[in-house]
Amino acid sequence: MHILEKYRTFRANDVIVKLIFLISGLLFMIQTNGIAKEHTSSPYDFMTTPDQQSLRYGIWFSPKEKQNGSILLLNGRKEFMEKYSETIEELNHEGFNVYSFDWRGQGLSSRMLANRHKGFIDDYDVYLRDLDMFVTKVVKPESVHPLIIVAHSMGGHISLRFMHDHPDVADMAVLTSPMIDIFKSSLSRGFVKLITRIAIKTDFSRSYTMGSGDYTDEKFKGNELTSDPVRFTDAKKAITKNPNLALGGATYGWLSATLKSTDILTQPGFAAKIATPILMIIAGNDKIVSIKAQKKICTMLPNCRLKEISDARHEIFKETDAVRSIFWREFNRFTHAK
Numbered sequence: 299m300h301i302l303e304k305y306r307t308f309r310a311n312d313v314i315v316k317l318i319f320l321i322s323g324l325l326f327m328i329q330t331n332g333i334a335k336e337h338t339s340s341p342y343d344f345m346t347t348p349d350q351q352s353l354r355y356g357i358w359f360s361p362k363e364k365q366n367g368s369i370l371l372l373n374g375r376k377e378f379m380e381k382y383s384e385t386i387e388e389l390n391h392e393g394f395n396v397y398s399f400d401w402r403g404q405g406l407s408s409r410m411l412a413n414r415h416k417g418f419i420d421d422y423d424v425y426l427r428d429l430d431m432f433v434t435k436v437v438k439p440e441s442v443h444p445l446i447i448v449a450h451s452m453g454g455h456i457s458l459r460f461m462h463d464h465p466d467v468a469d470m471a472v473l474t475s476p477m478i479d480i481f482k483s484s485l486s487r488g489f490v491k492l493i494t495r496i497a498i499k500t501d502f503s504r505s506y507t508m509g510s511g512d513y514t515d516e517k518f519k520g521n522e523l524t525s526d527p528v529r530f531t532d533a534k535k536a537i538t539k540n541p542n543l544a545l546g547g548a549t550y551g552w553l554s555a556t557l558k559s560t561d562i563l564t565q566p567g568f569a570a571k572i573a574t575p576i577l578m579i580i581a582g583n584d585k586i587v588s589i590k591a592q593k594k595i596c597t598m599l600p601n602c603r604l605k606e607i608s609d610a611r612h613e614i615f616k617e618t619d620a621v622r623s624i625f626w627r628e629f630n631r632f633t634h635a636k
Contacts, residue, residue: 342379342406345435351408353428354379355399355436358386366393366633368441370433370468373398374451374477375417375552376545378405380536384529385615388626394446397437401452402428403552404545411504415512415546418504422559425456426463433467444469446633450615451477451587458563458595461574470575472629474614475584479560479591487557494554503551510547513537522585522611529616564591569598576602577632579625581610581617603632 341356356379369389371382379386379398386396400407403419410418419425437445447468449457454476461468481487497503518530537544548556562568576599580592589606596602605628607614610621617625 345432347402347428347431351402353399353402353408353432354406355397355432357436358390358396360390360393360395362391362393364393365395365442367395367444367446367469368437369394369396370437370445370447370449371396371398372429372447372449372453372457373401374453375401375548376404377450377533378536378543380540380543381533382615384532389448392630395442397432397441399428399432401425405543406540411549413512414542415544416504416506417545417548418551419555420551421555422456422459422562426460429456429460430464433464438467444633447471448474449476450474451612454478455559455563458569458572459559462568462572465571465573468574470577470633472577472579472632474579474625475581475587475612476578476592476595477556477587478563478595479588480556480586482588482590490553491557494550494557497550498554503554504549506547507550507553510549512546513544514546523613524611524616524618525609525621526616526618532616564595569595570600573600575632577605577628578602579605579607579614579628581612581614582606582608583610584612586612 341358342354343356344352344354346352371379371386371389373379373382378400382398386398389396402408402424403410403417410416445468447457447461447470449471451474454473455478457468457471457473458476461471479487481490493508497505515534518527521530524530576596578592578596580589582589593604596604605624607617607621607624610617614621614625
């Protein structure tokens with residue numbers, strides 16, 4: 299009888315141990331499944347700003363075991379994250395986690411006006427506050443160093459101001475066709491400034507600038523963005539799939555805010571305080587932003603390396619394989635990715 303009781307006790311303990319192992323295994327499976335879902339489900343999410351606007355952001359984790367760092371990808375005016383799918387995939391393949399978001403007023407972030415096609419912002423300080431919130435709440439808590447800003451056009455403009463105000467955030471930056479100035483001459487700039495000032499004072503800040511309007515399907519022939527006919531259609535395909543991504547021309551409000559921010563960025567001594575190492579890649583055939591202004595500000599930045607791609611149009615990421623191969627060679631050399 300004594301032996302039988304010992305046997306029963308042993309059996310009971312054996313069952314308990316097995317149950318513990320079973321429960322532990324189930325908990326581990328649930329936990330790892332949750333992590334897998336976090337990394338494989340939709341990369342997009344939303345956050346709310348203090349003024350109750352919605353910002354859409356995305357995170358793409360590299361599948362590589364060895365990670366080379368994190369990328370803060372900042373796009374230009376009219377753009378959205380889907381347009382950079384190819385670039386994001388390439389960065390992931392190189393071992394970088396990618397963080398990006400749609401600027402307010404474009405993509406699937408909150409639009410500022412009832413007509414969602416109108417490009418509008420009151421002040422670039424709003425962009426800077428949104429970027430700071432995204433970096434603080436989303437990027438910083440989990441990013442792998444080094445943190446590298448990769449920014450295009452308007453995104454390059456905003457990133458320069460951001461690095462001036464937040465010198466310790468980014469370890470380095472790669473800027474393509476940064477929008478330092480949108481005018482080729484001081485004469486044209488002065489004329490547009492006058493017209494814009496009149497428009498703002500007469501309550502036309504929410505009206506389209508002369509010649510602008512709602513989004514239309516642009517043709518490849520004669521376009522000033524890229525010489526690659528296939529990549530030219532990337533944005534069009536995304537908009538066809540989701541028409542809410544479309545954005546039309548700029549308003550006088552956006553233009554006024556841009557002129558004001560340009561004055562801040564190019565004022566004497568401003569660039570000299572941006573110590574972050576910067577690779578500036580400019581398009582030699584850029585008809586959208588001033589090449590002269592890009593070259594000038596690079597000489598004022600304490601740690602700026604400039605590379606001009608002679609045959610490239612404004613959107614270097616959407617250019618031909620030949621142009622993009624030059625970009626990636628310079629990027630890898632600068633970031634020591636390879």
